[in-house]
Amino acid sequence: MDNRPIGVFDSGIGGLTVLKEIVEQLPGExxxxxxxxxxxxxxxxxxETVIKYSFQCIRFLLSKDIKAIVIACNTxxxxxxxxxxxxxEIPxxxxIEPGANAAVSATKNNKIGVIGTTGTINSEAYQRKIRRIHPNLEVIGISCPLFVPIVEEGWEDSDVANMTAEKYLQELKEHDTDTLVLGCTxxxxLRYTIGKVMGDRVTLVNPAYETAQSTKILLKENGLLSEKIDGGKYEFYVSDDPEKFRRIGGNILRKEISTIQKVNIELL
Amino acid sequence: MDNRPIGVFDSGIGGLTVLKEIVEQLPGExxxxxxxxxxxxxxxxxxETVIKYSFQCIRFLLSKDIKAIVIACNTxxxxxxxxxxxxxEIPxxxxIEPGANAAVSATKNNKIGVIGTTGTINSEAYQRKIRRIHPNLEVIGISCPLFVPIVEEGWEDSDVANMTAEKYLQELKEHDTDTLVLGCTxxxxLRYTIGKVMGDRVTLVNPAYETAQSTKILLKENGLLSEKIDGGKYEFYVSDDPEKFRRIGGNILRKEISTIQKVNIELL
Incomplete structure (x- = not known):
């Protein structure tokens, strides 16, 4: 048993969807x-830049005496x-891996689609991971740079969202993909709009949910689960003005984020 | 006369639209x-963060023995x-100011619209500058966060661009705005799509063009114009991978960008 906190980082607010799943599935952590x-x-x-930034995030979390790290950012x-x-050395x-595993389990016709940012898709990380699990699967990756600003505008169910999704997902529909990984936090x-465009037969995989499942297994295997069953405490740090994070983050977590501290991450 | 270079900076590629106007209007610089x-x-x-980043950009340009600085980024x-x-101490x-002046000159019904990023619009910089020139003008600012990714996708003339513009510009049309500042590089x-949505009667102001005009005046007033009439040389520096800059930047400037050097801006 280990009551120290888990460290979670993301490029911004989106990783709170992963935290939300951790809160639900591991309420004592x-x-x-x-x-x-x-x-x-x-x-x-x-x-090169993403590696440099990620290492700075990890060094910051390590300064907080954590027991494991979850990278909640797809890129x-x-x-x-x-x-x-x-x-x-820390776990x-x-x-990516939890999302890829779930997609391979879900597909019936061996045709998987992955959508994400330009960085995630061009890195081929999901595509390679899926093919490593099952080499004969067909995987198509599509980058969808308009989806993040559409969500941040609150336009998830608008005509613009619908038309943008039609444009981005056309190729996946033509290829008869039966499983789609939502590869950006x-x-x-946009689950409802994406589901409507793709049709009922297509399974949408949410890596945030799968990652919380994998975190539970990782902690258990390493004897790192908390003794507490619930009442987990949460601390929030950001590298820019906390106000936007407080507002949008509160909506994602469905609870008020009371204390947020600003960190000078570039010096770490 | 002063043959030293002008320093221009932007948050990325967009400022090349300002450089392009400088190349055309000041071909010897x-x-x-x-x-x-x-x-x-x-x-x-x-x-706070934008000031810190901008000062780092300025310190980098000052290390190159320049005679004046143009901030080619609206934010x-x-x-x-x-x-x-x-x-x-450098000029x-x-x-903002060149764009605001042009808008005040152009309006006939004293109703001006400004569109830009969330940062530019929330800063009220255009709105304040316009009201300082002419206190009785009505100015409406609208932030349009989807426009940049639409341009970067090459979707300028798509249905998505058209529908997004309709959504963002609706309020300006209802207010009968006759002049619109394109307050993001x-x-x-998107000039064609925005013009179509706003209608023929509305004047679109391009601050990139106006800024090059003002740069010419600033240099002349300070005795800093180059002796050369044409044949200006251009050096390019970026803080991340030069490849994307080379590709998209070449399109904006309509000429090949041969040498781009990477700078570690965070340490300045």
């Missing part, structure tokens, strides 16, 4: 959350997880 | 361009220009 809001989005940046998981595992988990908010 | 591509976009960041002009003028120009690419 304390969590330190860091959102790199000064440098969001990671999705358009080079691999950082895609580009920096393997490198981080080589450098840091580290990303969102903002995308579950 | 050499220019050092810095694009802070590792930390784009500035538009969603806090004032940085809105949030950091006044502070920068207090701290640095510095932003895009990416927006001139």
């Amino acid at each position: 304390d969590v330190i959350y860091f959102g790199d809001t000064a440098r969001i989005p990671y999705g358009t940046r080079s691999r 950082a998981s895609a580009m920096a997880l393997e490198e981080a595992k080589k450098v840091f 580290i988990l990303g969102v 903002h995308y579950p908010a | 050499d220019v050092i361009y810095f694009g802070d591509t590792a930390r784009i976009p500035y538009g969603t960041r806090s004032r 940085a002009s809105a949030m950091a220009l006044e502070e920068a003028k207090k701290v640095f 510095i120009l932003g895009v 990416h927006y001139p690419a």
Whole structure:
């Protein structure tokens, strides 16, 4: 048993969808959350830059005496997880592997689609992970850069969202994909619109949910589960002005975020 | 006469629309361009962070022995220009004042619209500047966060662009605005779609064009114009991977960008 907190980081607010699943599935765990809001989005940046930023996030979390790290950002998981595992000794988990495993389990016709930021899709992280589990699967990756600003505008159910989804998902529909990985933490908010465009037969995989499941298994296997059954405590840190994080983050978590501290992440 | 280069910076690629106007209107001037591509976009960041980033860009340009600085980013002009003028001795120009002046000259019914990023609009920089020139003008600012990713997708003339523009510009049409400032360097690419939605009677103001005009006047007044009439040389620096900059930037400038150097801006 280990009552120290889990460290979770993301390029900003989106990773709170992963925290929300951890809160629900591991209600006794304390969590330190860091959102790199000064440098969001990671999705358009080079691999080298994303690795540098991710290592700074990890060094900050390590300064808080945590027992494990969850990379709640698809881009950082895609580009920096393997490198981080080589450098840091603490157990580290990303969102890609849990999402890839769930997609392979769900598909019946062996045709999987993955949508995400340009960085996540171009890294081929989901595609490679899925093919490593099952080499004969057909995987198509589509980057959807308009989806994040659509969610941040609150336009999830608008005509613009619908038409944008039609444009981005056309190729997946033509290929008869039966499983679709929502490979960006903002995308579950578009679940209804994406589901409508893809049709009822298509299974949508939410890596946030799967990652919380995998975190539970990782902690159990390493004897790191908290003794507490509920009453987990949460601390929030960001690298830019906390106000936007407080407002949008409160909506995602469905509870008020009372204390948020600002961190000078560039010096770490 | 002064043959040293002009320094131009932007949060990324968009400021090349300002450089393009400088190349056309001041063909003898050499220019050092810095694009802070590792930390784009500035538009969603806090004032404090934008000032810090802008000062780092200015310190980098000053290391290159320049004679004047053009802030080619609307957000940085809105949030950091006044502070920068207090701290640095070199002549510095932003895009807000030239755009505001042109809008006041153009309006006939005294109703001006301004569109831009959330940071530019919330800073009220255009709105305040316009009201300072002419206190009785009605100014409405609308932030349009989807416009930048639409341009970067190359969807300028799509149904999505059209529907998004209809949604964002509805309020300006209802207020019978006769002049619209394109207050983000990416927006001139949407000029056709925005013009179609707003109608023929509305004048679109491009601050990039106006800024190059003002740069010419600033240099002339300070005896800083180059002796050369044409043959200006251009150097490019960025803070992230140069490849995306080379590709998209070449399209904006309509000429190949051969050499781009990467700078570690965070340490300046």
